[in-house]
Amino acid sequence: MTIRNTMGWVDSLRDRVPTMDAAGLQARRDQGEALTVIDLRELQERLDKGAIPESHHVPRGMLEFWADPAMGYHRDFFTEDAEYVVYCAGGGRSVLAALAMIEMGYTKVWHLDEGFAGWTKADLPVEDAAATARWQRKR
Template identity: 35%
Template structure:
C-alpha cells in the first residue's frame, strides 16, 4: 500500500519517541510464556480476517478512549501491532502521552508475522 507523504511524516515523527520490537521478539516472548498485553490496533475487518493468537483487539480509532478500562495499569508491558507497523507506532505514541510507560510497537505488523510463517487465529 502506498501511504501519503504527510502520513509517513507523522509516523516518522512518532517513531522518534516510541520503542519498536521485531516480530521474532514477540514470538519468543510468547514461547517463553512471558506476561504482556498483545494488542491489535487494526480495523475490525482486519481483525476478523486473522490475528496473532493471544491478542486482544482495540482499534486505533478507539484505543485512547478504551485503553484505561482494558489495561488500567500504566506500567503494564504492552505490545501493539497493526498491518505493517505504522498505525501501531502512532498508537504507542498516544499511549505514552497518556502515561503508559512500557508500550512497544511491533515493526512489520501482521504482514511480517504472516511472512514469517507464524500461526494466526480467526474469531
C-alpha cells in the same frame, strides 16, 4: 496549505517509540513473558486476515478511551504495570498508538515493526478471529 504526508510524519516519530519485531515478540512469549498484545486494526481486517493469537482487539479510534481508567469505556486489560505490544497491518498506526500510550503514562509499550504483515511473513501462528467472532462480513 499543503497536506502533510502521513507516512512521512509517522516515520519521523519512529525513533520516539520502542520497537519489537515479530521474532522478538514470539521469543518473549515462548519464554512465558506476560505481554498484552493489542490489535489496532479495524474489525474487518481482523476477521478477514486473522490475528496474533491471544491479542485484544482495540480499534485505533478507541485506544485512548479504552486505556484511560477514568473513562466509562475503560477495559480491564489496560493496567499501569502491564507490558504492551501494539500492532496494525504494516506498522504505521501502531507507531501513533504506542506514542499515545506513552504520552498517557504507560511506560512499557512497544510497536510491532512491520505489523501483522511482518508476523505472517515470519510464518508465525495466526488465530482465525472470524471463527469465534459474533460479527461477520455479509457476502
